[in-house]
Amino acid sequence: MATNSELNARRGAAVPRGVATAAPIVAARAENARLWDVEGREYIDFAGGIAVLNTGHRHPKVIAAVREQLDRLTHTAFQVTAYEPYIELAEKLNARAPIEGLAKTILFTTGAEAVENAVKIARAATGRSGVICFSGAFHGRSALTMAMTGKVAPYKAQFGPSPPDVFHAPFPLARYGVDVDTSLLVLNHILRADISADRVAAIVLEPVQGEGGFHQAPPELMRALRKICDANGILLVADEVQTGFGRTGKLFAMEHYDVRADLITVAKSLAGGFPLSGVIGRADVMDKVDPGGLGGTYGGSPIGCAAALAVLDVIESEGLLARADALGARAKAHLLELQTRNDMAPIDDIRGLGSMIAFDLVTARGAGTPDGAAAKRTTTRALEHGLILLSCGVSGETVRLLYPLTIEDDLFERGLERLTTALREG
Structure with a gap:
C-alpha cells in the first residue's frame, strides 16, 4: 500500500498547487467521527470535511438511502x-x-x-x-x-x-x-x-x-x-x-x-x-x-x-439539534477551563452557537493581538496527536471545531483531550 508521502508526491506531480490541502495525510476510509489514513493511522475528525458531515462519515441511514437510489x-x-x-x-x-x-x-x-x-x-x-x-x-x-x-x-x-x-x-x-x-x-x-x-x-x-x-x-x-x-x-x-x-x-x-x-x-x-x-x-x-x-x-x-x-x-x-447545543456547551466549558491555565497557549474569545464553536489564538493573555502562526501550530500539533482541526479567521488566528453531531461521547472527550495536548506550551 502506498504511503502518505508517496501519494503526496504523486499529488504534487498530478494536481495543481492552487488547490491546497490542510493536512498532509491521505484518507483511506472513515466512519462517523473517525478517519484512517492510507498507513492505517486513526484520527478523530473535528473538521467534518469543512462542515459537511454534521451527520458523520457514512451514516448508515444515508448510505442505505443512496444504495436504494442507485438501484433506481x-x-x-x-x-x-x-x-x-x-x-x-x-x-x-x-x-x-x-x-x-x-x-x-x-x-x-x-x-x-x-x-x-x-x-x-x-x-x-x-x-x-x-x-x-x-x-x-x-x-x-x-x-x-x-x-x-x-x-x-x-x-x-x-x-x-x-x-x-x-x-x-x-x-x-x-x-x-x-x-x-x-x-x-x-x-x-x-x-x-x-x-x-x-x-x-x-x-x-x-x-x-x-x-x-x-x-x-x-x-x-x-x-x-x-x-x-x-x-x-x-x-x-x-x-x-x-x-x-x-x-x-x-x-x-x-x-x-x-x-x-x-x-x-x-x-x-x-x-x-x-x-x-x-x-x-x-x-x-x-x-x-x-x-x-x-x-x-x-x-x-x-x-x-x-x-x-x-x-x-x-x-x-436522533435529536441532533439538541445534541449540537449539548456538545457545544461541553466544548466551550472545556475551552474556558483551558483559558485559565498558564501551561496553555493564550486563547481568547471562545464563542459559538450550538456546535459552531471557535476560539482565537493571541500573542499574550489579555493582549488580544491575533496570532495566526499560533493557530497554525495548534492544528499541526493536533494532527500529530491524531486530531484533525482547521483554522480560519481574518488573520488566520481562529481554530474552529466541526466535529460530527453524531460523535460518540467518549470519542468527543478524547478529541478535547487531544486539543488540550495541541494547545499545551513547551
Whole structure:
C-alpha cells in the first residue's frame, strides 16, 4: 500500500498547487467521527470535511438511502425528466425554512453555485444589479462569488478585476474595532457614494461567518438590514451554506433571529457528504425567473436528494439539534477551563452557537493581538496527536471545531483531550 508521502508526491506531480490541502495525510476510509489514513493511522475528525458531515462519515441511514437510489436511477437531469426525490426534498425544505409565506426550492451542486443563483434570482425579481456583502465573508470561488467574498488572499489575489456592482461593508468585529453602528454607517455611505438603494438587488451575509472566523451577525445588525431591505425593495439573502442543518442548534441559523431572509442558500451538510446545494426562497420571488433561466446538468442529483432526505430524518430522529447545543456547551466549558491555565497557549474569545464553536489564538493573555502562526501550530500539533482541526479567521488566528453531531461521547472527550495536548506550551 502506498504511503502518505508517496501519494503526496504523486499529488504534487498530478494536481495543481492552487488547490491546497490542510493536512498532509491521505484518507483511506472513515466512519462517523473517525478517519484512517492510507498507513492505517486513526484520527478523530473535528473538521467534518469543512462542515459537511454534521451527520458523520457514512451514516448508515444515508448510505442505505443512496444504495436504494442507485438501484433506481442515478441521473436524468431534472431539466429533462423530473424525479420524486427532488420534489420531496424541496417540499421538506420549503416546510422547514424560516421564510415568510410560501416557499420554493431549487437545487444545485455546490455552495458557490447556490449563492450565485441566489443573486441571479434577486436580480431577476428586482430588475436591479447591485449586491452588498460584508468583509470577512466567504461566498465561493466562482467569478461572482469570489467578488462577493470579503477577503483578498488567497481568494481574489491573481485573478484580475471582479464583476461590477458588488460592494462590501465591514462586518462587526470588536477585535478589529468595528461595531454594528460602524457597519451600518459604512453601508449607508455605500448607498450614498457608490450605488443608490434603488439599484441594489440584494444584501447577502452569513448569519455566522465561516471562513471569517465563526463570528455571529449581531441580532441588531440583522434587524437593521431587514429594515433597510424593506424600505428600499432590496432582498435579504442568508448564506447558510456552512451554518445549516443543525450546526448552530437549529436547522437553520436564521431561526436564531426575529427577522427572516427572503432567500436562503444551503449546501455542505445538506446531503451528508454528497454534492448538493440549493436556494430556498419566497415563492413570489423564486417564480420571477422565466423557465430555462435556472438549472444545471447535475443540479439536484437523485443521489444527493436521497442522501439529503435521509439527513433530515437523522437530524430529527436522533435529536441532533439538541445534541449540537449539548456538545457545544461541553466544548466551550472545556475551552474556558483551558483559558485559565498558564501551561496553555493564550486563547481568547471562545464563542459559538450550538456546535459552531471557535476560539482565537493571541500573542499574550489579555493582549488580544491575533496570532495566526499560533493557530497554525495548534492544528499541526493536533494532527500529530491524531486530531484533525482547521483554522480560519481574518488573520488566520481562529481554530474552529466541526466535529460530527453524531460523535460518540467518549470519542468527543478524547478529541478535547487531544486539543488540550495541541494547545499545551513547551
